[in-house]
Amino acid sequence: MQKDDFSKSYVVEGKLALPYTYFAGRLGSTFLTTIRDQQKIMGVRCNQCSKVFVPPRQTCERCLSDIRENWVTLENTGEVINFTVVREHDKHLPRKTPYILGMIRLDGADTPMVHIIEGVNPESVSEGMRVKAVFAAESEGTILEIDHFIIS
């Protein structure tokens, strides 16, 4: 056999398709159903590290203490601390491109969360812009219970 004979090489189209079921858990479910039912965004505070995490988590990633009971209600407003513009379309994406994906630090939180920013065109978005949550009319129990954040 010739070492570099690739004449018989070709590409086979394949597909992988399997069913998956993901559980949000108690904490995640409380977080999302509160957004859905009360239009209220909650985080959890680590008293030891003086940090408020959103989305909430059961343990503080730094000191590993159990913080699941320490709910705090955050404002529905916040600040863009970083962003990117999604330009390449893919069927898995939640929006038609181009759209802005931002890191938003809600007022009262120490950690940013990632979400979609609207109300500004991709060329004009900048760090430090103020945003406000717009809640979804209908969603499937994901972070898209918040439809997007709009520049205020």
Added chain:
Amino acid sequence: MGYKNKKRHVGIIGIGETKFSSHREDVNQPEMIHEAVRRALDDAGLQIDDIDCVVHGNMELFEMVHQADMWHTIGTGAYGKSAFRLTTGGTTGGTLVCGADNLVASGMYDVVMAIGFEKLQEGHTTGGITNMADPLWARKLQSGALTAQAAVKLIAEFGEERARRAAMTYRIIMDKHACKNPNAHRAFHLEWDQIDDLMKHSPPLIGDLRLIHMCSQSDGACAIIFASEKKAREISDTPVWIRDHITIHREETLNLHNNFYPIQTTHRFAAEKLYERNGIENPLEYFDVFEMYDPSAWWGVDWLRDFFLLEGDQHIQMVENHDIMIDGKMPINPSGGVIATNPIGATAMVRVAEAAKQIRGDAGEHQIPGKVEHGLASSFGGTMWTVLTMLEKETNW
């Protein structure tokens, strides 16, 4: 084989297991993992700051979450620490132990925590396994981890009645063990007089492999903390020492679909090499407990022969005589084994954890009544490959 002795001894100083179950809707992945991490830290009497390095593993196609170790940092405590991810299919849990052992033995880290997990309820186990096969050929043919080949072989060699009865006896012994283990996922309280009924009526999956023979699909996690000898003796009164481990792979998958015996299995090959280099002449006599990765009752029976280097029908007799029961001559899986509990990425690590608990003497209701000083744990995965781990109560080897 380029095997060298360890630079220093490595001891298990903390063990944490979740309760294993098919229903963990109440936690997400890092939350479930954290339960095991918390228990391991508490068991060792350590804080997360005492851990130098975290090794994490599972089989990602079961949950279809990639780089799970990143997301899971909030549950594992790996924030700001050295962290590795290992994934080797069914042997993942065993490989995690090998990895942690090597990291400590090499002198790179003093205290390493290994974490194995799986949340099988979130994916499709059999579908996930088929994706590990060659996409151009085997993916269409593979039936996941479900196979009746061990049954075909045992029936050909020992006849239908004796083989089927041995497999079901093995199954009931494992259930009796699982009933003593509060962490076990499935404990059915099967009775001896159900053997005939189960042989006939348990729903068939493939050939002679029935639902009752097959391992569960479980959710859960296991964490083990390893330390250098000096640290281990400081931290723990009952460290359990990793004497040696061996991993044997094979290239061949095609001859698995043959009906041609005897063949040398990676189990027997691994066992021969491991015993030879550790001077173990009679493994049945030497070991006090064996936690076997037994995905089905058929494999459990068949593999006894390979792991203990037996001939003829000795392995069948061990089952028939109940030698493998918790109070028998060679207790196998006092935890109930993999048929009772199978959170795949954690499963092989649970074997090591359970064998170590037996050596510590604090396994609880499923503690072996006699002395336990020498333990063996196996892992199984992929196209039939093997990890074997030897555990000791003393460092006098």
Added chain:
Amino acid sequence: MGEYYGIDVADIFNSMQSRFRPEGAEGVEASIGYDITGTGMWELRIGPGGMSLDKRDELTGCDVVVHVDAQTFVGLNIGKIDAMAALGAAKLKVEGDFNLFAATGKMFTKYVIPGQEVVPEQELLVLKKTISVNQRFAAGPVMGTFLQGLKEKKILAIKCPVCGRLQSPPREICAPCRVRNDEWVEIGPSGEMRMLEYCYYASPDPLTGETRETPYGAIGILLDGCGENEVFWHLLRPDQLDDVQMGIVMGDSVVHGSRLRPVWSENRNGSINDIKYFEIER
């Protein structure tokens, strides 16, 4: 009639009418028999008009009959026992249409123990997704040659220059000898069946996500021209599952399996599907 967990079997049947959920039984027209060991037999009929339940002396003509002991039955209804666990342990046996039995879960609300306070459970969110990814696999020159051969109804194997071993589907190297394979050999296309995996369990085909039809047979075939360990892996014609015999070699004793031949697809594009399956050679 015994009580289990403080509940009588009759309580569960007597409350069925009030627990019936017509929306969960839409389009179902069937009868379900319950044989509660040592206690009695009931027949549940579901139809457009709702449900009816009668005590019976025998359960003939039901679409499905559930055989279960009283304790397990009560345990299942109050959520103390998991149905899959009971099935696995053969404490619950389902005779007939299994899917119909499984659907009864949707037809009734849960049995609530009288007087027991119902604590509303927290709503736990779940996201169900079928993840589907298109993939492209490079066959490479070795697998490519093999797959091209199938187009011409040829099964090719590659031969190790050192040990002479044949591999099909082929690999570029012989791993034990650590050398590059260099010779192609045509094998089969007929051979002897060595292994049959008689699959009753319906798993999803990972290439499509669709559940496969059962039973089906995955087989190992020793194709003509191959040595003892050189088996070929494919599927058996589904209607011949019960007509074939496995060959076996156990030391010196040899039993020959059924002779099989490939059935080729009309449109062959160089994939595993170019062979539909193997069938008995008559």
